[in-house]
Structure formats: structure tokens, C-alpha cells
Amino acid sequence: MRNKPARKLQELLRLPPGERVDLSRYDARATPGAPDGKQAAQAAADRMGKQLARLQERLWAAATAGDHRRVLLVLQGMDTSGKGGTVKHVIGQLNPSGCRITAFKAPTEEEREHDFLWRVRRALPGPGEIGIFDRSHYEDVLIARVRHLARPAEIGSRYGLINDFERSLAEDGVALVKCFLHLSYDEQRRRLLRRLDRPDKHWKFAPGDIDERALWPAYQEAYELALERCAAPYAPWYLVPADRRWYRDWAISRLLLERLRDLDPRYPEADFDVADCRERLLKQT
């Protein structure tokens, strides 16, 4: 049984910065680097959950002693690609008090009065936290491009602004993990149909989802541009095949785990006299 991928998953899934991306070349049902089969992957993901929680505690503890580092997981993908499921199953294994989760919706009136990065800056994780973006500033070069929500020149300028922004984050100690959940057109139909079949899933559905789906090719193109123009060594994009839920959860757990291990946060040394404190405590009646 092959429990550990030979190479780092980061290397397997990372899109090379600056290279053209052709999404049609990637199989959304693929399982690169995964343990053999669904059950083994789920068991591995459970084990990783515990490891992630331990590393998260260290990251948090280090922050109490001035370590400014934090993690930011960016989740992007078409409707039903599993952004919410990732939060539930992967992030759900962490200590919720150290997670800062933001689901970005259509911008509010207040948000539209500011530049497109304003609301993102306000949602960043603090030192020691793990931030999770369910959608993100990338929507401003995705739906904004497909739906012509801004002038082409303005949208064109956003790629550079995003790169500058993400570089400044990286320099400020933010470890970026950007995941594109790559779903196939057919699997999206199956998932939307399932939402229609189950009355307890109707709340997740809106007829507008069908209109968005009709724009699939335009969305894929917008994604290809974003993935190509905004991948950088300090802010890589990972293409996560997402037709199989168990693979998606395993892969994102693994990517987070590898990143946290790279950071290698440490419990801080006591900045007080431990023996003296013990004595004082024992003296208190």
C-alpha cells in the first residue's frame, strides 16, 4: 500500500508560473499522488486532520511570541466544485478558534465604493491564524470578466494589482495556498441535478445557476487567464481535480500540511521563570 506520495503534492499540482494553461488538458477525475482508492485516502485525510490541528496550534502559539506568520487558503472553482465542502471537511478538522473564514458574495454597496481589494484586506488572517477564502479577489477577474462588470482595461489592470497585493502578503508572512477546484462540465450537471432531486438541497440551488453554467466556456477561459497570469513562486496556484470529493479533501489537506510543515512553527520558550511560578502557585492557599 502506497500511503505517502513519492514527491510533494505541491510539485505535482502546481501550475508553472507564466505558462499557458489549457484546462481541457486536465482530467477532473484524476487522482495524482493519492493513496490507492477512496478508503485509503479518507483514512489518510483523517490522520492529516490531526497533524494539521497540531501544526495549527504551534502556529498560533508562535504568534503569541511575535511570530507574524499565517496561512491563507484561497478556494476558487465553478459552482458545485466543492468550496463549501472543503471548508466543512478539511477546515472542520482544525480548531475553529484559529480559523478565519470568509465567503465572498456579490459585493455590497459599501464594498463597491472601494477598490476591489478593500474587502479582501479586511478579511485577512491575523498572525497565527489560518484564513480561508471561499471565493476571493479572483472573482474580480472571473465573473467580472465573463459578465462584463467592469471595463476591459480595468479588468486587464487587475492581474498586476493582484500580483502586487499577493507579493506584499507573502512579504508580510502570509503563506498563500491557492487552489483551483477543477470540475468537469458533466459532473457539474450531476451535482446540480442532485440538488434538484433532494428537497433538503433546494436551498443551495438558484435558477441563475443554470444561466451561469451556460457561460461555461467563457468561465474556463477566464480561469485559464487568471491561473496563468497570477501564479508566482510566492503565491502558487494548485490545480486540484475535483470530480471526486474524496480526492479533493485528501489533496487540499495534503497541500495545507506540506505548507505548514515548511513553515515549521515552534512553541515559544517561556519568557518567565517557570520554577519561580510553580513555587508561587504552591504557596497560595
Next chain:
Amino acid sequence: MRNKPARKLQELLRLPPGERVDLSRYDARATPGAPDGKQAAQAAADRMGKQLARLQERLWAAATAGDHRRVLLVLQGMDTSGKGGTVKHVIGQLNPSGCRITAFKAPTEEEREHDFLWRVRRALPGPGEIGIFDRSHYEDVLIARVRHLARPAEIGSRYGLINDFERSLAEDGVALVKCFLHLSYDEQRRRLLRRLDRPDKHWKFAPGDIDERALWPAYQEAYELALERCAAPYAPWYLVPADRRWYRDWAISRLLLERLRDLDPRYPEADFDVADCRERLLKQT
């Protein structure tokens, strides 16, 4: 084996509004209403975790259709009483995207420029969310009282302001679950000593914790006043014996579960034509 408490735990742990509270009369090692023994309670808490997650999803789904209700869990208790542990173990079983957790620290300069409820209002859960306060506005009648951080008359006025505030929350659809984690003086010493014994727990310790502990009687008195003056039918205080961690987790899971069942949130009906949507989806090639 007695898996279900005969009465609602709410009734067993609720402090009667308006009655004098004498904390010394409550055993912090007691386990009122619990299943027999630690293992049975942990198994029951695991099962409740799944039930809580299902009810949480319903609460969230109902909010998408205009239901304004939400839950606010307020956790108060002395240092080491297990507020953080409750978030980790009880709230950790929920979907993190529907939780809004705030740990209130000493107020910042900006917060001190506003009235004491300002920062609390900004941290309230939105419709469908479960809010969790690790410490809360009660600190302004607890440490503020013990440490003389405001004039006595001002502190005296805060109980009424808190009651008005919580009544307005309840009228606005906020289901309040206020838990006082009742820890014994001896158990606090054991827990502080354990933090000193383990280098990976040193970051949780500060010598100032010993100074706070020296004020134990004053804190107990401040708690008694707050529990007596700010318990109301719409915003009850539950006294949760907290010397045994497994009981604390079981009891708070149970209190949340009972509250959510009382709310009985429902999945909303589809406000669109399901058959028509299915047909449109199947027609898309």
C-alpha cells in the same frame, strides 16, 4: 444504561432569575444529568456533534429564505475553566463556515473609546449563524469590578444595560445560551501547574495568572452578582460544573442541542419550479 437525561438539561442547570447565587453551594465536580461515566458521555457527545451539525445546517438554510434566527453561546469562567477547550471540542464538531467565534481580550484603545457594548455588537452572529463568545460583555462587570477599571456607579449601571441589550437581542431572534464554567479553586491550581510542567503549554501561561488567582474570592463574588442580576427567561445563565472536562463538553453540547431543537429550523421550500429547472439542465449540451 441511562443515555438520556430524564429532564431537559436546561432545567437542571439554569440559575433561577433574580435569586441570590452562592457559588460555594455548587460542586464543580458534579455531573448533573450526565450519562453514566466518562466514556458514555464522550460517546453521547460525539453523537450530539452530528445532530448539532445537522441542525446548524437547517438554521443556515432557513436564513437563506429570510429566517433571522441565530444562536449566541456565551462562555464565561475563570482562567483554565475550559472556554477554549469548549470551542475546540464542542464547536469543532460544527461546520466552521456557519460559526462566528470571538475571543474578547483586554479592550484595545479603539474599543475603549466606545461604550462597552460596541465591540460586542460588532461580533454578533448574522442570521443562520452560531456565534460564540469566549469571554464577553460580562468582563465589564467582572474584571472591571474586581480590578476597579471603572467607577462603581458606572459598573453598577452596566447590569441594567446588559439586560436591555440582551432583551433586544432576544427580540431580534438571537437565542442566547450563557454558560458559566464553574471551576474549583483546587482544580485551577492543578491546571496551572500542568501548564508549567509542559513546555508545549508554557505559551498559555503568564505570571499574571497567579496574581488574578489571588483575587479568587473577589471574582467569585463578581460572578455571583452577574449571574443573579443578568439571568432572564429570554437570556438564562447555565451553571456548568467544569472540573471534569468530559462533563463540560457533554453538557454544553446538550444545552446547544436542546436550544436548537426548540428553535426547530426548517429547510425552506423551493421558490422556483424544480421540474422546469431539471428540464433546462438536461437540455444544456
